[in-house]
Amino acid sequence: MSSIKIENVFTAYDKADVLMDVSLNVEAGKITCLLGSNGAGKSTLIRSILGLTPPREGRISVDGKDITGAATHKVIAEGIACIPEGRRMFPKMTVTENLRLGAFQVSDEALIRQRMDHVFDTFPRLAERRDQLAGTMSGGEQAMVSIGRGLMGGPRILLIDEPSLGLSPLYVKENFKIIESIRDTGITVFLVEQNVRQTLAISDYGYVLSGGKLVAQGSAEDLKNDKEVYAAYFG
Numbered sequence: 001m002s003s004i005k006i007e008n009v010f011t012a013y014d015k016a017d018v019l020m021d022v023s024l025n026v027e028a029g030k031i032t033c034l035l036g037s038n039g040a041g042k043s044t045l046i047r048s049i050l051g052l053t054p055p056r057e058g059r060i061s062v063d064g065k066d067i068t069g070a071a072t073h074k075v076i077a078e079g080i081a082c083i084p085e086g087r088r089m090f091p092k093m094t095v096t097e098n099l100r101l102g103a104f105q106v107s108d109e110a111l112i113r114q115r116m117d118h119v120f121d122t123f124p125r126l127a128e129r130r131d132q133l134a135g136t137m138s139g140g141e142q143a144m145v146s147i148g149r150g151l152m153g154g155p156r157i158l159l160i161d162e163p164s165l166g167l168s169p170l171y172v173k174e175n176f177k178i179i180e181s182i183r184d185t186g187i188t189v190f191l192v193e194q195n196v197r198q199t200l201a202i203s204d205y206g207y208v209l210s211g212g213k214l215v216a217q218g219s220a221e222d223l224k225n226d227k228e229v230y231a232a233y234f235g
C-alpha cells in the first residue's frame, strides 16, 4: 500500500499565490479527504501532485520517493491515477472505449481484460451498458465510468476531485459506497470534496483548506463533531 507526503508546498499561477505552506499526509490504505469551498485551492493541490502546476516551493513524495515537479507520466508511473473534476468523458465513445483509455500505458491485452472484468464487477450497471455511448448516460453513471477508468490503470493511489459535483443525493451515496469499497481493496484514496457530511462519513482522516491554507485537520470522527470547524468553514 502506498502513501503520499506533502511538505510545505507553495503553488502559484503566474503571480497569483494559491497554496500556502500546505503539509499533509495521504495515508496508505485509507481515505484521506481534503474539504474546502469553491476556490480554496483543492484542484490546485491535485495539479501540484500530478506535475501539471508544479509547486514553486516544498516537497511531494510517494512512498518516500521525491516526485516534486516530475512530469505527469512519471507521476502516473508511480501508481497514481486521477479522476478529474467534471469527469471528462468522451461522450461519443462507448463505456468500454472510455474505460480502455484508463489503461493506455498497458499493452498486455489479458491484463486489460482482467481489469475491465474487475470494473464491471464493481459497477454492474456499467456491465449492462458497456456498449452505450458515455454521453447518453446519467451524471451518476458517468461518475462510475470516470472512477472505472481510474481503476483501469491499476493504481495504488487514487486522487478523486469532487466526484459528488452535480449528482443527485442517491448517486452520491452509491458512488461514495464504491469509493469505500475501493479503499477496502487496499487502494489509497485522496478525496477532494465540498460535500462535507457525506465525505466525512466515508473518510478516515480529513483536512480543511481555506484560502489556500490548511486550517483544520483530524480524524473524520473528530471533524464530524467539531462545532467550531463546522461554524467557521462549513457554513
Ligand SMILES: Nc1ncnc2c1ncn2[C@@H]1O[C@H](COP(=O)(O)OP(=O)(O)O)[C@@H](O)[C@H]1O
Pocket: 013, 016, 018, 036, 037, 038, 039, 040, 041, 042, 043, 044, 045
Ligand atoms: N489555471 C489557472 N490560472 C490562474 N488561476 C487559477 C487557475 N486555476 C485556478 N486558479 C485560481 O486558483 C484558486 C484556486 O482554484 P482551485 O484550485 O480550482 O480551487 P478549488 O478546486 O478548491 O475550487 C482560485 O482563485 C482560482 O481562480
Ligand SMILES: [Mg+2]
Pocket: 042, 043, 044, 085, 161, 162
Ligand atoms: Mg476544484
